[in-house]
Amino acid sequence: MKEIMAVIRMDMIGKTKEALSIQGFPALNCMKVMGRGKKKLDYTLIERYLSDGIEISSPKAAEAVSEGHRLVPKRLVSMVVNDDEVKKVVEAIMETNSRGNPGDGKIFVLPVSDCIRIRTGEAGEQAV
Amino acid sequence: MLMIRAIIRPERVGLVLEELSDAGFPAVTKIDVMGRGKQRGVKVGDVFYDEIPKEMLMMVVNDEDKDDVIKLIMKNSKTGMKGAFGDGKIFVSPVDEVYTISSSTKGL
Numbered sequence: 424m425k426e427i428m429a430v431i432r433m434d435m436i437g438k439t440k441e442a443l444s445i446q447g448f449p450a451l452n453c454m455k456v457m458g459r460g461k462k463k464l465d466y467t468l469i470e471r472y473l474s475d476g477i478e479i480s481s482p483k484a485a486e487a488v489s490e491g492h493r494l495v496p497k498r499l500v501s502m503v504v505n506d507d508e509v510k511k512v513v514e515a516i517m518e519t520n521s522r523g524n525p526g527d528g529k530i531f532v533l534p535v536s537d538c539i540r541i542r543t544g545e546a547g548e549q550a551v
Numbered sequence: 552m553l554m555i556r557a558i559i560r561p562e563r564v565g566l567v568l569e570e571l572s573d574a575g576f577p578a579v580t581k582i583d584v585m586g587r588g589k590q591r592g593v594k595v596g597d598v599f600y601d602e603i604p605k606e607m608l609m610m611v612v613n614d615e616d617k618d619d620v621i622k623l624i625m626k627n628s629k630t631g632m633k634g635a636f637g638d639g640k641i642f643v644s645p646v647d648e649v650y651t652i653s654s655s656t657k658g659l
Contacts, residue, residue: 425647430580456609458580459572494568494581513650520652527653529578531611531646533554 424535424551425509429500429516430458431528436498442519443502448512451502457494460526497528503535505551552646552659553617557608558586559628559639564606567627574623576616582607590636605639611646613659 431439436453443451504512513530520527540550559567568579585602592601612620621641629638649659 429652431652454582456580456582458578460578494579497580499580499582509648513648517650517652517655521655523653525653527651529611530648530650530652531554532648533644533646 424503424505424538424548426501426503426533426535427509427512427516428531428533429520429528430456430497430530431500431516431520432526433496433498435520436500438519439500439516442515443512446511446515448502448504448508448515451500454499454501456497456499458497459494460529495526503538503551505548552611552649553614554609554611554644554646555617555620555624555641556644557624557628557639557641558584558605559608559624560630560637561604561606563628563630564608567608567624570623570627571610571620574619576610576612576620576623578610580609582609588637588640593637603637611649611659617643 429439433455440451443449500516502512509532513532516530537546538548538550539546543550557567564581568581571577571579584605584607586605587601587603592599593603594600608624610620621643624641648657650657651659
């Protein structure tokens with residue numbers, strides 16, 4: 424079993440969910456997270472907004488701008504699948520999210536040692 | 552590659568993130584979490600608080616950078632001279648594969 428964690432753009436979650444359910448992977452966990460990547464971002468545009476006194480409606484975005492280190496709101500999608508399905512899921516996420524711009528996200532594949540279904544108590548591959 | 556997940560005090564996040572980017576590890580994901588530790592929470596008067604707000608920093612680094620990152624997080628999230636209960640924990644787990652979505656390439 425593998426856990427697939429993908430950090431993607433906020434507005435791509437709908438398309439990603441759709442693409443994954445078409446491929447047959449409807450089960451996923453989704454979190455709102457803040458993050459930053461390797462590339463330094465150009466914040467002059469937002470700074471101009473701030474200096475003009477225009478309010479930023481999202482408190483999360485305002486927090487990200489006001490802090491010294493700049494974090495951007497992102498979505499973290501995490502799902503556990505069997506080993507042979509990893510490639511299919513990674514390809515589906517990559518295809519829907521790839522626009523060729525920095526900030527599109529990252530996909531991590533981590534090993535999972537066991538999985539237990541709470542309702543029935545069954546463990547192993549059939550519980551995934 | 553290794554995934555480092557550090558659960559630290561929310562007030563230390565700014566300092567840790569700054570030091571990490573100065574040391575050349577800018578890529579971090581921050582998650583708001585609630586939790587308790589071995590001390591079963593905090594007792595204030597008669598009330599026991601067992602869901603304490605914390606921040607989880609998640610980052611994936613190359614194997615050789617692990618020690619540097621852990622040392623850095625440890626140094627900057629410790630409170631007081633010797634450290635105190637509630638300063639947090641760091642977990643390290645293996646990562647099999649990493650993909651960059653924008654360029655559709657494998658690797659960090």
